[in-house]
Amino acid sequence: MTAKRIRSxxxxxxxxxxxxSLLAEQPLYGFExxxxxxxxxxxxLQFTLASLYPLLYEMEKRGWVEAHWESNDAGRDRRxxxxxxxxxxxxxxxxEEWRAFFHALDALTGVNHx
Amino acid sequence: xxxxxxLVEERxxxxxxxxxxxxxxxxxxxxxxEDVYEAAQARGLDATASLELALxxxxxxxxxxxxxxxxxxEEDLMNLRTRSLWLPALASLFASSLFLxxxxxxxxxxxxxxxxxxxxxxxxxxxxxxxxxAFGALGAFLSRRVGGSRPARVVAATFPAIVMLxxxxxxxxxxxxxxxxxxxxxxxxxxxxxxxxxxxxxxxxLLLGATxxxxxxPAKRHA
Numbered sequence: 001m002t003a004k005r006i007r008s009x010x011x012x013x014x015x016x017x018x019x020x021s022l023l024a025e026q027p028l029y030g031f032e033x034x035x036x037x038x039x040x041x042x043x044x045l046q047f048t049l050a051s052l053y054p055l056l057y058e059m060e061k062r063g064w065v066e067a068h069w070e071s072n073d074a075g076r077d078r079r080x081x082x083x084x085x086x087x088x089x090x091x092x093x094x095x096e097e098w099r100a101f102f103h104a105l106d107a108l109t110g111v112n113h114x
Numbered sequence: 115x116x117x118x119x120x121l122v123e124e125r126x127x128x129x130x131x132x133x134x135x136x137x138x139x140x141x142x143x144x145x146x147x148e149d150v151y152e153a154a155q156a157r158g159l160d161a162t163a164s165l166e167l168a169l170x171x172x173x174x175x176x177x178x179x180x181x182x183x184x185x186x187x188e189e190d191l192m193n194l195r196t197r198s199l200w201l202p203a204l205a206s207l208f209a210s211s212l213f214l215x216x217x218x219x220x221x222x223x224x225x226x227x228x229x230x231x232x233x234x235x236x237x238x239x240x241x242x243x244x245x246x247x248a249f250g251a252l253g254a255f256l257s258r259r260v261g262g263s264r265p266a267r268v269v270a271a272t273f274p275a276i277v278m279l280x281x282x283x284x285x286x287x288x289x290x291x292x293x294x295x296x297x298x299x300x301x302x303x304x305x306x307x308x309x310x311x312x313x314x315x316x317x318x319x320l321l322l323g324a325t326x327x328x329x330x331x332p333a334k335r336h337a
Contacts, residue, residue, distance in 0.1 A: 030142065031149035049146050049171040053139075054181035061185065079142045 118144035198262030206253030250323030271324035
């Protein structure tokens with residue numbers, strides 16, 4: 001597996017976890033998802049339109065999220081995403097996977113203690 | 115305010131998705147750019163800088179296009195083909211065959227035979243042909259409802275006639291060959307006449323029924 005492929009899969013996996021975690025709190029539309037992820041991670045995770053929507057569409061295809069059009073606070077129609085039952089089931093194992101991943105990385109590199 | 119939908123369409127180029135999914139995707143991406151633009155203005159940027167910032171989100175159109183296509187890939191397209199072509203086609207074929215079966219059964223009732231006399235077969239045929247209008251409409255309607263393309267709607271609507279044509283062109287000659295029955299080879303005109311009556315005429319009436327559903331579906335509510 002190439003380094004680029006690994007990076008891409010890490011980005012995708014972290015993106016999925018970030019989106020599922022946010023949507024577990026409340027339904028949100030694309031721009032709000034990107035804005036809140038940027039804001040709550042202090043800018044460490046940034047989504048652009050190009051990186052966000054293909055991921056949302058894949059998650060929708062897998063049945064993890066579902067979308068519907070609704071007016072936002074400004075009275076404009078936006079496509080809101082919410083977690084499905086299947087998406088909720090994905091969240092716990094994904095969190096566990098990432099926790100294990102960081103533990104493993106920590107054991108190997110000691111990045112948490114650097 | 116820029117026309118965001120037009121901008122997205124220009125940057126993406128050819129978005130090869132079912133019509134309803136395409137419109138929904140364009141509307142959603144346009145809404146995102148609008149939000150980026152307005153958030154930039156709210157932070158004090160002028161219109162030009164805000165527009166530039168919004169367009170940066172979609173600067174690599176071909177990559178975004180490829181990623182959107184990949185996200186909707188194979189499984190979706192296969193589902194779409196099943197839902198927009200095969201299921202409506204089979205529904206149309208099933209309804210058409212069931213109708214023919216029912217008509218044949220009714221015409222065999224003694225009282226019907228008395229009433230219809232020797233022209234019972236003509237009545238059965240004529241009624242069946244008229245019924246094709248409804249079955250053509252059914253196939254095209256079911257296909258359009260799930261975003262089927264116009265060719266898919268035409269095929270779904272005329273599927274009973276396609277099956278009949280395949281039967282006349284392949285099944286009957288092959289079975290005649292296998293049974294060493296050379297009647298249709300000596301009198302091919304009968305086969306052609308049969309194909310005309312049971313495939314071409316139904317195809318026309320099926321299409322007639324499908325016509326109202328070959329127009330694009332009214333647009334859904336988008337941003």
